[in-house]
Each structure stands twice: as structure tokens, then as C-alpha cells.
Amino acid sequence: MINDKKVLYSGMQATGNLTLGNYLGALKNWVTLNEEYECFWGVMDLHSLTVRQVPADFRKRARNLLVLYIAAGLNPEKNCIYFQSHVSAHAELSWLLSCYTYMGELNRMTQFKDKAAKHADNINAGLFTYPVLMAADILLYQADFVPVGKDQKQHLEITRDIAERFNSIYGEVFTVPEPYFGKTGANIMSLQDPTRKMSKSDENVNGSIFLMDDMDTIVRKCKRAVTDSGNEIRYGEDKPGISNLLEIYGVCTGKSIEEAEKEFSGVGYGDFKVAVAEAVISMLKPLQEEYARLLKEKDYIDGIIKANDEKAAYFANKTLRKVKKKLGLTEKPR
Ligand code: TYM
Secondary structure, eight states: OBTTBOEEEEEEEOOSOOBHHHIIIIIHHHHHHTTTSEEEEEEEHHHHTTSOOOHHHHHHHHHHHHHHHHHTTOOTTTSEEEEGGGOTHHHHHHHHHHTTSOHHHHHTOHHHHHHHHHTTTOOOHHHHHHHHHHHHHHHHTTOSEEEOOGGGHHHHHHHHHHHHHHHHHHSSOSOOOEEEOOSSSTTOBOSSOTTSBOOTTOSOGGGOOBTTOOHHHHHHHHHHOOOOSSSOOOOSTTOHHHHHHHHHHHHHHTOOHHHHHHHTTTOOHHHHHHHHHHHHHHHHHHHHHHHHHHHTOHHHHHHHHHHHHHHHHHHHHHHHHHHHHHHTOOOOOO
8 A cells, every 4th residue: 555545556568569459458447547546657668678679769669658658648746657677676676586486387478488489589588587577566566456458467377476475485575466457458359360469569560550550540450350251240259350349449439349239230341340440540549649749848758757767766665675684685784
């Protein structure tokens, strides 16, 4: 608890362009949690290094991600929006926790297996220990809840296992966090293959709507979305393409799936896809405009970065000191 509020922690990697999946599965939900909880939103730039980055682009992308958080409506005065790499406690705790994590556990991570298959030429140790750094992120802030999309479920489970293991040896050091999935939007699928998640790194750019796509591109991608046989607009396991579009439409408009099904009863796939595109555009347009405006506010953003880095470091170091003491690391003489 901080200021009598439960603590929430989440973040995104500063890798590639954010997709509609990132927005609907994470960022959009975060905004609704802003006031009720004490929130920490990290720009996970250390995690991005498991893949080679071009330094100048990377620096810009990480900063832009922080700006996007604010443009999406996260409140940087009430909550803490900061860079993971600016708080060295993340890397430190990650090392300490890696000594309490088993190779067997990490070997079971499906995201590691997927990424290792994708980057066969660069299966680095960081990719393998990625979940330990993620556990450190969350545990440093004693988070009660972690709002993420469904693809992060396994990483949350290992975080809980590490925390419980540590607590069982050293007493109640860490809060054991719960995952928090949005009721809808936690699993947005590719428009080109609705059995796979919409992903920043999809080679087929038509599978993903990017948050900064222009209006024509969004319409084109929606029109090209793979649909199912038949002509009924209905949610169901036998209709993964239409179900995904219904879900996107529902989250963008705030309507339930049932309402959306009713609205499109008797409508053809073509018109439905245009309606989905329009719903996405009405949601993304204000976001894009606010983002463009904030990008020009350099001093304002710098001020936020400074203040929030300090706030994050304060809470993170508090936990780190406790952990080091429990472990028996010698304290610095005062
Ligand atoms: P990342 O950067 O891959 O994704 C950021 C968030 O977007 C969600 N997401 C989706 N949700 C629904 N449908 C999709 N198609 C979709 N694609 C992505 C993800 O679930 C995530 O919530 N490991 C994390 C970053 C991280 C983190 C943390 C998160 C590092 N440390 C600590 C929480 C707490 C990641 O790679 O997210």
C-alpha cells in the first residue's frame, strides 16, 4: 500500500511500433485504473535490449513511448511514469532473484521458446532471464496487481513463484502480485491470422494495426482482414476472424459483443469491416493528435521524467535495501 492505495505496476517494451493489441490489451485499461490505485508505468527499455537496437532510433522510441503513455491519458502527476533503465535497482534485484530462479522454470517459458525460434541467430542469456527482470520490476514496487494482456500470464506466474519462494525463506519481503486482465481486449489477434496474437514483430504488416497508422491504412487493413466462411456476423470459436473484429469493435465503441452482434445482424462482411475501421479511427485519432502535440512539449516532458525517475527510485531502493539485508549482504558503514 502507498498512500492507502493498492499498488499497480505495468509497462511496455520500447521495441517496434505499438499495435492496437498493446493499446486495447494494456494501455487503454491502465487509464481507467489511474485514479483508484497508486500506479507505476515503466518504459521497459532494458527488456528491449534482448533484441539488437539501433541506438539513435531506440533512444527516440523509448522517449516517444513515455510521451504516448501520457497522450493516452495516464496522469504523470498522480502516477509514476518512468524509464526502467533510470532506476538501477531493477538490474540489481534481477541478479539477486536470478539466484532464486531455476533453469527448468525459465526453460518452460513459451515466450522464450517463441522468441528463440524467431531470433535463432541471437539467443542471448538476456532473452532467457527476461522473466527474472520482469519479476524484479514488479516486486520492487510491492505491486498488488499487474494489468497485462493474456500473453503475459506465464510471466506473472513465475513472478509469483519467485516471490513466494523468497518469502518462504526470508519472511514477508515481497507482496505476491495478481495479474489483472481487462474484461475485453486482453487477447487481440492478428487480422491476417486470427489464431495468432496481434504483434509488433509480425512480418506481415497487414496483420497489425499500429497506433500511428494513418486513416487510409487502417481502412485498408480492416478491409483486408481475414474472415470466416459463411456470412453471419456472430461471435464464436468457429469464427475466429469475425470474433476478433467484433471484439475490436466492441472495445473501441464501448459496446458489448451482444450489442455489436445485434447491430450487424443481416449486414455483409464488407460493410462490417468498414464500420470496424471507423470505430478504430475514432478512437485513435484523438490519441494521435494529443501525441503529436505533446512531442513538441520538450521541457514539460523532461520535467516529468526527472520527477518520476526520482519517485520510482525512492520506492525501488526501499525494497532493494530490505532484500539485501535479508540476504545478509554487508551494509555500507555510515
Ligand atoms: P509488451 O511490450 O510485449 O506488451 C505490452 C502490453 O501489451 C499487451 N499485449 C496485448 N494485449 C492484447 N492483445 C494483444 N495482441 C497484445 N499484444 C501485447 C501485453 O500483454 C502487455 O501487457 N514483458 C512485457 C513488458 C514488461 C512488463 C514488466 C509488463 C516488462 N516488465 C512488468 C508488466 C510488468 C512485454 O513484453 O510487454
